[in-house]
Amino acid sequence: MELFEERGYEDTTVADIAARAGLTKRTFFRYFADKREVLFSGTEVLREKFVAGIAAAPADDCPLDAIAAGLEAMADLFDEFGEHPHKRQAIIAANPELQERELIKLSAYAAAAAGALRERGVAEPGASLAAEAGLAVFRIAFEQWTSGPERQDLHQLIRDALAELKAVTVPA
Amino acid sequence: MELFEERGYEDTTVADIAARAGLTKRTFFRYFADKREVLFSGTEVLREKFVAGIAAAPADDCPLDAIAAGLEAMADLFDEFGEHPHKRQAIIAANPELQERELIKLSAYAAAAAGALRERGVAEPGASLAAEAGLAVFRIAFEQWTSGPERQDLHQLIRDALAELKAVTVPA
DNA sequence: GTCTATAGTGCGATAGAC
DNA sequence: GTCTATCGCACTATAGAC
Known part of the structure; x- marks a missing residue:
């Protein structure tokens, strides 16, 4: 770093x-x-929290809400990392090859989340779709959190993005 | 190839x-x-069709349906490519570095789609969220199309995945 | 077209921990 | 004596500078 x-x-x-x-x-x-991996190793903790959060969500949550519960559990961890995520993200934002690695890691998160949903009885392709949509929520919220003006609440950004996603999927 | x-x-x-x-x-x-790019150049046509399809969608479509219209317009092109997409996808599926490139290209599609939505008057972060969710629909449908059993209809797979996404975003 | 830096790998040698 | 971590070195391929 x-x-x-x-x-x-x-x-x-x-x-x-x-x-x-x-x-x-x-x-x-x-x-x-490889060289890029030095910036991405050690993130297994995040995925574990994510998956555990999905499993622990209320049984009557719809798939997307279960994913959201996982995202919020993961967001808890970011609160303890201080400035590190912001610095790290600035480095990634400046390098396309690092962005590629970031995307494939997030894609692995989506696959893990889909697995966690299937454990909850959600069938494919619904599980994968909810997982990918949930990751989209995270991407947008995280992007706002790191690039945004001042110290915002990641949890709130996730909740807002989730509501926004639900809003754009229904007829106007 | x-x-x-x-x-x-x-x-x-x-x-x-x-x-x-x-x-x-x-x-x-x-x-x-770079070496990977040889498998990805020439795909600008797809993105153009995609964006044009979004712009041409009925004005009263919700953002996600507008994206879906773009996806279907893009799917028209695949009908003319014969076996090529399947062969190409098999090569990509076998190589993580190619998958990384694929993901960043799709991410660029999402950015373009979000732009097209903003042209339609959709505000951020809704535009980006709808775009990312729409790309999730495409990813799942395309994955089924290329890895699936027999010659399926990509258009139908996209419509099914879209309906499935809408289903997992509402309470059970 | 040439020349060079850097990423990444294979293999064998070495040193230290238990 | 075995097991593991580091090192040293040679080598290939990508990628970019000139």
Whole structure:
């Protein structure tokens, strides 16, 4: 993170990162599958919270509301991360290759969420659709949270986005 | 496509591709920003159809239905492509890096669709949410179309997925 | 067209923990 | 003595500079 903030992601080589950590390039690649992954490892906690939140949602929640419960559970974690998510997101926003990795991670979250819904008895393709729609809610809320003017409440942004999604899916 | 089908994407080098086309590696990179892009260039037509379809939707369509109209317009094109989309998708499905590129392209479609909705007077963040949800519909329908058992109707799959999405967003 | 930097891999050597 | 982490080095392919 220090190096990425100093010189930017592209101008930081894996050798630079390894040297700063007191290791060699070879060892870096023992821990991270590729250079991008260094910014994305350690996010398994988020997915676990997400999935657990879906499982713990009230049984009579509709699929999308169950996903929303998972998103809010996940949002709890962000409250404890301080400035880190904002800095990290700024780096990602500046690099298309990092955005690609971000998208595939979110896509994995959607797949996990769809699985959690199926556990609740939701059939396909409804489970996958609700999961993807829920992730759309998260993307928009998170984007507002990181790029927005001041310290906003991520939970509230998620709830607002969810209501907004429901509003655009019914005839005007 | 020939080389990718013969040896797989990973085991085909840019030099191989260039040689098969009677060109040099350097010329390949004049046409394609990177190796992956060779499978994704030429898709601008799809996005244009998509956006035009949204603009042409009935004025009283709700945002999501306008997106659906765009998706169906885009689906018209696939009817003319024969076996190509299925072959292409099989190659993409086998390679995570290609999936990343696919996701960022779809994300660009969503951004374009959100723009088209704003042209129709839909405010943010509703426009982006409807666009992302609509793309979710496309992803699921397209996935069924390419991986499904037999020659199915993409239009019908899109309509079904749309109905399914609406169903999972309302209380049970 | 040439030349170079960097990502990423394969393999073997080495050192330390238990 | 075994197991594991790091290292060193050679090598290929992408990608970009000139």
